[in-house]
Amino acid sequence: MSSRSASRKARRAQARAERLEAEAHQREAAERRRRIQRLAIVAGVAVLLVGGAIVISQSGSDADGDGDASAQSNEVAALYDDIRQQGNTLGSPDAPLTMLEFADPQCPFCAEYSANVLPEIIDRYVRPGELRLELNLLTFIGPDSERAARVAESAGLQDGMWEYVELLYREQGAENSGYATDEFLRELAAAVPGLDVEQVFAERDSDAVSGRLARAQASATRLGVNSTPTFFVGDARGNLQPLDVASLEPDAFISQLDSLTSGGAGE
Amino acid sequence: MTDSRLRLAGLGLALAGIAIASYLTWVHYADTQAVCVGGGGGCERVQTSEYAEVAGAPVAVIGLIGYVAMLAAIATPGESAMLAAALGGLAGFGFSAYLTYLELFVIDAICQWCVASAVVMTALAAIAVARYLRGPT
Numbered sequence: 367m368s369s370r371s372a373s374r375k376a377r378r379a380q381a382r383a384e385r386l387e388a389e390a391h392q393r394e395a396a397e398r399r400r401r402i403q404r405l406a407i408v409a410g411v412a413v414l415l416v417g418g419a420i421v422i423s424q425s426g427s428d429a430d431g432d433g434d435a436s437a438q439s440n441e442v443a444a445l446y447d448d449i450r451q452q453g454n455t456l457g458s459p460d461a462p463l464t465m466l467e468f469a470d471p472q473c474p475f476c477a478e479y480s481a482n483v484l485p486e487i488i489d490r491y492v493r494p495g496e497l498r499l500e501l502n503l504l505t506f507i508g509p510d511s512e513r514a515a516r517v518a519e520s521a522g523l524q525d526g527m528w529e530y531v532e533l534l535y536r537e538q539g540a541e542n543s544g545y546a547t548d549e550f551l552r553e554l555a556a557a558v559p560g561l562d563v564e565q566v567f568a569e570r571d572s573d574a575v576s577g578r579l580a581r582a583q584a585s586a587t588r589l590g591v592n593s594t595p596t597f598f599v600g601d602a603r604g605n606l607q608p609l610d611v612a613s614l615e616p617d618a619f620i621s622q623l624d625s626l627t628s629g630g631a632g633e
Numbered sequence: 634m635t636d637s638r639l640r641l642a643g644l645g646l647a648l649a650g651i652a653i654a655s656y657l658t659w660v661h662y663a664d665t666q667a668v669c670v671g672g673g674g675g676c677e678r679v680q681t682s683e684y685a686e687v688a689g690a691p692v693a694v695i696g697l698i699g700y701v702a703m704l705a706a707i708a709t710p711g712e713s714a715m716l717a718a719a720l721g722g723l724a725g726f727g728f729s730a731y732l733t734y735l736e737l738f739v740i741d742a743i744c745q746w747c748v749a750s751a752v753v754m755t756a757l758a759a760i761a762v763a764r765y766l767r768g769p770t
Contacts (some may be wrong), residue, residue, distance in 0.1 A: 375680075401765060405765060405766065409723055412726075415724045
């Protein structure tokens with residue numbers, strides 16, 4: 367009797383242990399399912415977050431690109447508005463004086479001059495017809511200079527070189543970092559009003575463009591230019607003299623140019 | 634691997650991510666160039682591309698915030714923190730994948746720092762997901 371009761375007890379205990387184990391397995395499986403479900407929801411939220419970020423990134427980059435380009439383009443167009451431009455020259459061909467600038471598209475000081483001094487020179491001397499500017503592009507800094515200068519000179523064939531170079535300066539990257547890609551150069555060309563971008567790119571390797579770059583280099587060699595920007599002022603008879611400026615500030619140029627011209631229209 | 638080891642690895646990766654993102658944030662605001670092993674200007678091109686900002690916020694800063702959030706989530710005990718880390722890891726992984734796609738196929742330049750960050754974020758996502766699925770041990 368007692369042995370029968372003992373074996374019943376053992377069977378009950380075993381059944382209980384099996385039930386508990388099965389329940390534990392069930393709980394574990396349920397817990398695992400719950401975690402996978404939650405993780406799936408979290409993955410869905412992550413996809414939505416990333417999707418949102420991508421949409422913002424894409425629209426932002428488009429809007430920024432267009433906005434910047436059009437704002438820059440308007441500013442640059444306003445700077446050169448109504449000034450005669452022919453090839454690499456800016457201003458009236460009848461101006462009594464010509465200021466030659468030797469510059470490299472990658473040169474940061476050239477960009478500084480263009481931002482700080484050039485607008486003042488244009489307003490003070492070029493618009494009133496007292497001075498004509500001539501931009502000679504050199505490419506000594508590296509391959510990015512050559513690529514940019516070719517497109518700039520090609521834009522010059524359509525009389526859009528000054529705007530193009532101004533945009534190049536504004537978007538200047540680190541020297542020889544490879545930033546002057548076709549895409550970059552094309553974007554800038556598209557921001558110059560009236561420029562036929564396809565034609566600019568079709569003509570960038572033309573003899574006309576190569577000839578312009580070679581002439582600029584030959585002039586630089588003849589005049590002993592060894593850094594950029596370097597300036598010379600010439601009169602109608604072609605007498606050139608170096609313009610030695612102490613700094614790339616408007617006053618440094620004005621003090622010298624005033625003594626050569628009739629004193630500047632601003633006065 | 635025990636959960637505490639996974640957690641430690643996660644904390645280490647989050648710190649590595651913070652270091653990378655901090656450097657790229659500094660490069661962005663100091664207007665300087667990232668040190669790019671082997672040269673080639675890839676970092677410069679990626680950092681100055683139009684995709685270097687999302688809604689006006691530099692991607693490097695977004696990354697820095699993300700890594701700090703991941704560090705906090707991994708350091709905090711509890712299931713909710715684990716779930717938050719998994720969410721951050723998966724979102725970070727997805728965004729890193731998008732940025733890597735941009736580098737390879739749109740910008741055509743590879744920034745080694747960005748690749749390093751993408752690798753760190755991928756490992757972080759894997760650890761965060763594994764920790765959550767395993768549950769408290």
